Amino acid sequence: MFPPNLSPLFLVLMLPVLVSAGTYEYKTTLVVSAIPEDQRNDWCNQHTQTCTSICNKGDWKGDDMKKVIDNGGVKINVCQYTDLKYLCVCNNNRKPIMKTWHYTVPGLMCEKAYQHCHKTLEGDKAAQDLCNEKIRRQCGSKVTIDQYTDNMRKYEFFSAFGEAVFGPAHGGKKKEKVNKVKRTGGISEDEEEEKVGGRAWEA
Numbered sequence: 001m002f003p004p005n006l007s008p009l010f011l012v013l014m015l016p017v018l019v020s021a022g023t024y025e026y027k028t029t030l031v032v033s034a035i036p037e038d039q040r041n042d043w044c045n046q047h048t049q050t051c052t053s054i055c056n057k058g059d060w061k062g063d064d065m066k067k068v069i070d071n072g073g074v075k076i077n078v079c080q081y082t083d084l085k086y087l088c089v090c091n092n093n094r095k096p097i098m099k100t101w102h103y104t105v106p107g108l109m110c111e112k113a114y115q116h117c118h119k120t121l122e123g124d125k126a127a128q129d130l131c132n133e134k135i136r137r138q139c140g141s142k143v144t145i146d147q148y149t150d151n152m153r154k155y156e157f158f159s160a161f162g163e164a165v166f167g168p169a170h171g172g173k174k175k176e177k178v179n180k181v182k183r184t185g186g187i188s189e190d191e192e193e194e195k196v197g198g199r200a201w202e203a
Contacts (some may be wrong), residue, residue, distance in 0.1 A: 020152060024121060026134035028110040032084050035112070044079035044086070046103045050144055051077045051088035054096050058144035068145060079105060095202040100140045110139035 032040070039077050052058075055074045072091035079086040084105050099106035117131035143151070 023126065024117065026117060028106075028113050028135050028138050030109060030113050030116065037081065040081040040084060041085065043105050047079045047086055047105045047106065048077050049096070049152035050101055050103045050147070051096070053144035054088070054101070055147040055201045058146055059096075086110070097202055098140070101142045101144070102140050103143065103169060104140060107140035108136070110135065114139065115202045
């Protein structure tokens with residue numbers, strides 16, 4: 001308990017220190033009411049698009065990017081921006097584990113939680129490192145074939161532009177590496193497999 005003679009201003013100035021001392025709760029979620037309505041609406045739009053893509057040949061068969069899974073289209077695809085509750089079911093009655101995908105409500109919320117953690121603990125590198133370990137590494141990073149293809153198109157455009165303006169050194173020589181990072185969200189495929197336990201669908 002603080003001594004009674006400490007001023008409120010002193011307590012406010014001490015707050016970042018107190019948080020970085022170990023009182024921060026490293027959670028992958030945030031209070032829904034604290035998220036602006038327009039952002040919640042945007043998350044739901046991205047979530048339902050991801051669900052549609054997954055159910056319409058949007059997932060790879062393991063790590064073989066030449067083989068895709070056809071789940072027969074979407075059966076149920078809802079997302080309520082008011083409370084961010086959602087349900088995604090494909091026509092073959094399979095339900096994707098949405099938290100393993102980046103452009104979904106849990107994926108985007110997790111990324112937002114990481115950003116909030118990093119900003120809150122600004123000035124304490126050790127504590128910020130825990131934001132990465134305890135939050136960001138738990139965030140879904142998978143993208144659907146549609147999203148991956150869109151990223152490839154964007155990369156090819158800027159790669160061609162860079163080569164034309166700056167020369168071959170800025171062209172497509174590193175395409176394979178860049179595309180792999182785009183697909184896995186910046187972590188290796190081995191880490192991705194380990195993080196989600198190799199499961200992309202609910203039992």
